[in-house]
């Protein structure tokens with residue numbers, strides 16, 4: 265069982281400057297870094313459910329939801345330099361005070377290793393969870409929004425150590441470094457952000473070949489089949505198709521296979537990669 269510090273350390277290893285800026289803004293990020301030159305945040309309380317740090321005369325509290333859900337005692341309503349500074353400092357500490365890793369070390373430097381669990385976590389998000397986040401009406405809106413997307417032209421998937429999902433219209437990006445749905449950080453402060461977050465998850469799932477019915481589940485067999493294939497071609501994944509697996513396994517494997525390809529290539533969907541384009545859900549999930 266991972267300690268909270270390990271969970272947060274892994275999440276923070278996936279934060280790059282763009283991700284930190286998305287927690288507040290670039291001005292506050294610069295300010296936080298400047299403040300860190302003068303003062304070092306310290307952990308004043310640590311338990312299995314929360315870590316409290318002190319910095320700049322404020323108390324900053326983290327739980328397993330990560331920095332996006334951190335709270336600070338200062339009056340700022342959204343993100344502040346204290347949370348940013350505390351998060352940067354926490355990310356640079358060894359996961360365990362008595363651990364072998366030297367302070368400042370990220371225990372894994374393999375971006376793919378950091379990113380793969382995020383891809384799986386996004387694919388695993390179920391409609392029920394998404395509905396709870398955005399409400400039924402928000403979920404219906406998001407579902408329809410994603411159905412109307414031209415996946416090849418309206419959506420870009422990127423990121424190196426995290427997952428970045430970008431819509432063309434409206435021009436909106438979400439960064440995912442792990443945690444719950446509300447940990448998807450947007451590049452803009454817009455109204456009704458929850459339904460756009462849900463749309464980002466559904467669009468990611470659709471681009472990965474997973475129909476947005478909420479009925480597709482990646483089986484353990486599919487997972488093993490996809491993992492055992494060293495490489496495959498987006499979009500058709502002929503290796504998978506020719507593997508002689510059943511239709512369900514093929515579909516699920518391909519969904520995972522494509523997500524692996526996306527992860528491996530760290531790139532937007534290539535032209536012609538619209539796997540899900542011709543696969544409409546069998547029924548409306550509303």
Ligand SMILES: [Zn+2]
Nearest residue numbers: 336338344346
């Ligand atoms: Zn603050």
